[in-house]
Amino acid sequence: MAVTIKDVAKKANVSPSTVSHVIADHSRISLDTKKRVRRAMKELGYHPNVNARSLAGRSTQAIGVIMPPSSETGFQNSFFSEVLRGVGSLAHEAGYSLYVSTGGDEQQSFEEVKRMVYGSHVDGIILLYSRVSDPVVDFLVTTHFPFILVGKPYINESKITYVDNDNVAASKDITNHLIDLGHQYIGFIGGSTDLVVTVDRLQGYQQAIKLANLPTFPDYIVHAEFLNSGGRKTVKRLFSLEMPPTALVIADDIMSFGVINMLEEIGISCPEDISITGFNNLYLSEITRPLLTTVDIQIFNLGVQAAKCLIEKTKDKEEPAKRIIVPHEIIYRNSTKALLKRV
């Protein structure tokens, strides 16, 4: 059996409650006693039992992190592990532990959230994704359980604290970059339309196109969740249009990259024949050829901010709903090019 507070108390010739006070660094304990107790702890190798703590106190010092049901992530894996690192980094600093649910299917996710909430497993929850409709969010809202969304809520925006980029603006910015380069026929390729991030990036693209009075074609907007078979066809169809795009705004680096390769197969090369942009600034985008012009969204920082917010929130339940916007930055590289003339 592990060494307990009682053992320490005995060794230091104080009562268990005194030891507890020392742990909490209570101010009414004399420095002398503190020293004595701390020495005893060291010598005995004392470590508090977290379960007992959470049971007696009411805080678990743990936060739950929910990754999306895997069906929807597609290729975004490295995004999630990077946010997770951000969360973990701040959590560690603040002495919090991380409980994670890796998703699985939707039902499994929901079960794990319930388990965390009802079981008093965690003090709060961070959702690493935001969907157009999500029972988990509804559940968290109605139970008034502290949680943070990484991404923008689809509904209840004013009631939910969330950390996000301004994806609409970011998408607008990068579309404008393409427009500035002289492109007029610009397409958009996004992932699942269930994800709010896709919706936002699409919207930013559309705003930019509209503002510039560029022609719009319904066929210019495609959603390819995976780049195999089905996705490939959809994308290739874009280029059998009468007026194929000369530039493409794509909502994810990995997708951009897949599309670049796909197009190469049919003799369209980037950036000579087409300009392509990405999102996320993954490590990948630094080693592709061409180097990808993309939007850096500070993934790690997104996680850090979310954790910070959540911890504040668990400390003060009355903390109002906040919105944290992590700035984005366009990274100009080689996958975009000025359009000289329309061939």
Added chain:
Amino acid sequence: MAVTIKDVAKKANVSPSTVSHVIADHSRISLDTKKRVRRAMKELGYHPNVNARSLAGRSTQAIGVIMPPSSETGFQNSFFSEVLRGVGSLAHEAGYSLYVSTGGDEQQSFEEVKRMVYGSHVDGIILLYSRVSDPVVDFLVTTHFPFILVGKPYINESKITYVDNDNVAASKDITNHLIDLGHQYIGFIGGSTDLVVTVDRLQGYQQAIKLANLPTFPDYIVHAEFLNSGGRKTVKRLFSLEMPPTALVIADDIMSFGVINMLEEIGISCPEDISITGFNNLYLSEITRPLLTTVDIQIFNLGVQAAKCLIEKTKDKEEPAKRIIVPHEIIYRNSTKALLKRV
């Protein structure tokens, strides 16, 4: 305050301990009582408090997962999130929760492990990496805390339960594939030599080369942890050798991919001028151009097996040290090509 076992007991007109027995589905409780109690639980919306359970019982029903200190992972992010998913999938099935440490630096990792162990946070730990020398492993061994290594232990192999691929064989296999294609000048590019997996893959490569009586050059073996600046130079130097390789065994898909692009820059193209193989069969390798010939190591399954092993181990502490080898498979694609003649 949440509803407790006592509330349920009152409502069902039984004692708290009876409720507890019902939860454990104890056989000595009459079916009638069980039904009554269960109904009461439903009606009241009862959910057991995990902390109280872990405190009273001795099992936390949680497993700790340690991701590597981030400095060493380089680009392997998607590997880790995939193993994590595997672990999570089985853990969920078995009713276990996941505690994760996301690494940070080495010291932070160690602290979190100690926290998990000493704080009775988890019943066992899964380490997602194996290094040549790791204080965490030493700690876990000496404290006799149940743990599983994903990867091969560098020392104490017989005392540690681990889940791994046969990386030596896998690397040998893929090297042989190159040899079969007629290549004689084959180089190796690996990641950090601190990682056992790198050591193993290098060894497999060397064995194959030796067995085939091919020429060996010290310069043919390079370790590039990152593909920017330093890494690029090292790799490019390979091709200023008198006798540059015609094929390359690379220890990670992302690296392979980076190298392919890097070489393209200096006019060497794959597979025409050089054959290149990868490891891991990431999603990425299906969308690169050329499609990557690589080794599928069943990442998800690695996680599943690790979780299964660990859970068995926590149930029976006397479980002997085991070794689980997850089979690998070479995925033949387009980045390798028969060598017709040496130019």
Added chain:
DNA sequence: GTGAAAGCGCTAACAA
């Protein structure tokens, strides 16, 4: 400043 005592919600002997 320090300690006694109650109790957090649950499990697990042991009684009945």
Added chain:
DNA sequence: TTGTTAGCGCTTTCAC
């Protein structure tokens, strides 16, 4: 078959 009774290790009034 069910209930009684101790704790698990800790926090936290409230006395002293």
